Amino acid sequence: MQGVMKxxxxxxxxxxxxxxxxxxxxxxxxxxxxxxxxxxxxxxxFDFDGEILNTSIDALFENASxxxxxxxxxxxxxxxTISRNGKQVITRYSPYLSEQGELLGIIILIEPLTTFHERVxxxxxxxxxxxxxxxxxNSHARFRVVLxxxxxxxxxxxxxDEILNVSPYADKWVHKLAKTAMETRRVIKEIFQDDxxxxxxxxxxSKPIQINGKLIGCMQFLNTGRLNESEQELEFAKKIIRKxxxxxxxxxxIGESPAINIAREQAKLYARMETPILIRGEKGTGKYMLAxxxxxxxxxxxxPFLRCNFSTLAALNDLDTKLEYLLRSGRNGTVYFYINxxxxxxxxxxxxxxxxxxxxxxxxxxxxxxxxxxxxxxxxYDLIQRYQITLPALKDRKDDMYLLVDTxxxxxxxxxxxxxxxxxxxxxEYWQQCDWPGNIAQLENTLENLVLQSxxxxxxxxxxxxxxxxxxxxxxxxxxxxxxxxxxxIDQFEKNHIMLALQQNAFxxxxxxxxxxxxxxxxxxxxxxxxxxRGAP
Ligand SMILES: Nc1ncnc2c1ncn2[C@@H]1O[C@H](COP(=O)(O)OP(=O)(O)OP(=O)(O)O)[C@@H](O)[C@H]1O
Numbered sequence: 146m147q148g149v150m151k152x153x154x155x156x157x158x159x160x161x162x163x164x165x166x167x168x169x170x171x172x173x174x175x176x177x178x179x180x181x182x183x184x185x186x187x188x189x190x191f192d193f194d195g196e197i198l199n200t201s202i203d204a205l206f207e208n209a210s211x212x213x214x215x216x217x218x219x220x221x222x223x224x225x226t227i228s229r230n231g232k233q234v235i236t237r238y239s240p241y242l243s244e245q246g247e248l249l250g251i252i253i254l255i256e257p258l259t260t261f262h263e264r265v266x267x268x269x270x271x272x273x274x275x276x277x278x279x280x281x282x283n284s285h286a287r288f289r290v291v292l293x294x295x296x297x298x299x300x301x302x303x304x305x306d307e308i309l310n311v312s313p314y315a316d317k318w319v320h321k322l323a324k325t326a327m328e329t330r331r332v333i334k335e336i337f338q339d340d341x342x343x344x345x346x347x348x349x350x351s352k353p354i355q356i357n358g359k360l361i362g363c364m365q366f367l368n369t370g371r372l373n374e375s376e377q378e379l380e381f382a383k384k385i386i387r388k389x390x391x392x393x394x395x396x397x398x399i400g401e402s403p404a405i406n407i408a409r410e411q412a413k414l415y416a417r418m419e420t421p422i423l424i425r426g427e428k429g430t431g432k433y434m435l436a437x438x439x440x441x442x443x444x445x446x447x448x449p450f451l452r453c454n455f456s457t458l459a460a461l462n463d464l465d466t467k468l469e470y471l472l473r474s475g476r477n478g479t480v481y482f483y484i485n486x487x488x489x490x491x492x493x494x495x496x497x498x499x500x501x502x503x504x505x506x507x508x509x510x511x512x513x514x515x516x517x518x519x520x521x522x523x524x525x526y527d528l529i530q531r532y533q534i535t536l537p538a539l540k541d542r543k544d545d546m547y548l549l550v551d552t553x554x555x556x557x558x559x560x561x562x563x564x565x566x567x568x569x570x571x572x573x574e575y576w577q578q579c580d581w582p583g584n585i586a587q588l589e590n591t592l593e594n595l596v597l598q599s600x601x602x603x604x605x606x607x608x609x610x611x612x613x614x615x616x617x618x619x620x621x622x623x624x625x626x627x628x629x630x631x632x633x634x635i636d637q638f639e640k641n642h643i644m645l646a647l648q649q650n651a652f653x654x655x656x657x658x659x660x661x662x663x664x665x666x667x668x669x670x671x672x673x674x675x676x677x678x679r680g681a682p
C-alpha cells in the first residue's frame with residue numbers, strides 16, 4: 146500500500162505542473178479521507194495557504210460525501226459548501242482503484258458553482274432548456290423544437306411524426322417555416338393544405354426562441370386547440386380569396402369552349418409583347434379580368450395595374466394632368482382603358498401621344514361597344530384595332546355553364562361562409578336557355594342573390610328558389626326578402642347602393658362619396674368591406 150502511495154506521489158510529482166494549471170480544483174485523498182494532494186486552484190478556492198497534507202477532507206467541506214464512494218466504488222457528483230468561506234461548489238468524487246479493484250483513495254474535482262454553470266451552459270445549452278421549458282409552460286399545444294445551427298430536432302413530440310407523414314411536402318414545408326421564422330425573427334402562422342388530402346389542413350405556429358437577444362432556435366406548435374377542421378378550411382379559403390383578390394391568374398378564366406380557349410392562348414401570347422391590345426366582348430364577359438391576367442402573365446406583374454374609363458377622360462377639362470398621373474403611378478405597369486364612350490378628337494390625339502410615349506407602360510383597351518371607324522381618328526382607330534382578343538358572350542358558350550356555376554358557387558360559398566354544394570341541373574338547363582345580356586357578371590350576380598337568400602339548411606339551389614331572383618342585367622335594386630337576417634339585408638342593400646352610385650358617377654370616388662353623403666375615406670372603407678374593386682379611377 147505504501148508502495149502504491151509512493152508511485153502515486155511520483156506520478157503527482159511529475160504531473161504536478163499539469164494538475165497545477167488545471168482550470169478546476171483537484172484534491173486527492175486516501176481511503177482514510179486524508180488529503181494527499183491539492184492543486185493551486187483548490188488552494189485558492191479553500192483560501193488555504195498553510196500545510197494541507199494529511200488534513201481530513203471533513204475540515205474542508207461541511208458534508209463531504211466520501212462514505213458512499215468508499216462503499217459503492219462509484220462516483221458522486223454533488224453540491225458542496227466550503228466550510229471556511231461558505232462558497233458554493235460542484236464536487237465530483239471518483240474512486241481511485243488498484244488494478245485488483247482495491248480502493249486506494251478518492252479523486253475530488255471541485256468547481257465553483259458560477260463557473261460550472263457557465264461551462265454547462267456552454268456545453269449543453271442549459272439556457273436553451275430553460276427557454277424551452279418556459280415556452281412549454283406557456284403553451285399546451287403540440288410542439289417541436291429545431292435548433293438554429295444544424296436544423297436538428299431537439300424535442301419532437303410524437304404527434305409531429307404523424308404530421309410529417311401527412312404528405313411528402315409537409316416535412317419540407319414545416320422545415321421552411323422554421324427557417325423563415327428564425328431568419329425574420331418573427332412568429333409565423335401558416336395553414337398547410339395538401340390538395341390530395343382535403344381534411345389535412347393544419348395551422349403551424351413557428352416561434353423563434355431568443356435568449357438574451359441570441360437566436361437559439363425555433364419552436365413549432367401545431368395549433369389544434371383553437372381551430373377545428375372546418376375553421377382551418379375556412380381560414381385557408383380566406384387566404385385563397387385574399388390572394389385572388391389581388392390578382393387574377395390564367396386559371397381563373399373558367400371555360401372550355403373553343404372561343405374561350407383561343408382567348409386564353411392569345412392572352413398568353415400578347416402578355417409577352419409590349420404592344421397595345423384591345424379586348425372586345427359584351428358587358429360582363431370578363432374583359433377587365435382578362436386584362437388583369439395579361440398583366441400577371443407579363444413581366445410587369447409586380448408593377449401597378451390601373452384602370453381608367455373613357456367616360457372619365459371625356460368629362461375632364463384637364464386631360465394632361467390625368468395622363469401625367471397615369472404615367473407617374475402606372476410606371477412599368479399596365480393601364481386598362483375602358484372604352485365606354487366616345488372621346489373627343491383632341492383627347493384621342495393626346496391619348497395616342499400618351500400610348501406612343503409611355504415607355505414602360507403597357508396599354509390594354511377594353512370595350513363592349515361596336516367600334517366603327519367613323520367615330521374615331523384614323524391613327525387612333527388604327528392603334529387600338531391592331532391586336533384584338535374577343536371574349537364570347539355567355540349565350541354563345543352554354544356548355545361552359547356547369548363549370549362556371551360550380552366555380553362561382555364555390556367562390557360565393559367562401560365569401561359568405563355558406564355550404565351550398567350545388568345548383569340543381571334543372572336550374573342550369575333553364576339558365577342555358579336564357580340570354581344573359583350581362584353575361585358572367587349577371588350570372589355571378591344572380592347566384593350571389595340566391596346564396597344570400599339561402600339559410601344554413603340550404604344544401605342545393607333548386608328551381609323553386611328562382612322565383613325570388615329575377616334575371617335582370619344589373620340586379621342592384623333591393624327586393625325585400627324575409628329569409629335574410631337584418632344585417633345581411635342591410636349589407637346587401639348597402640353594397641348594391643354603393644355599386645349603383647359608383648356606376649352613376651363613372652367610378653369617380655370623390656363624386657360617388659359626395660352623392661352618397663359620406664367621406665371618400667369612408668367610401669373606400671365600405672368598398673373594401675364589400676370587396677368592390679378599388680382599381681377603377
Ligand atoms: N371566364 C371567366 N371565368 C370566371 N369568372 C369570370 C370569367 N369572366 C368573367 N368572370 C367574372 O365575371 C365578372 C365580370 O367580369 P369583368 O368585370 O372582367 O367583365 P367585363 O367584361 O370587364 O365587364 P364590363 O364590360 O361591364 O366592364 C367578374 O366578377 C369576373 O370575375
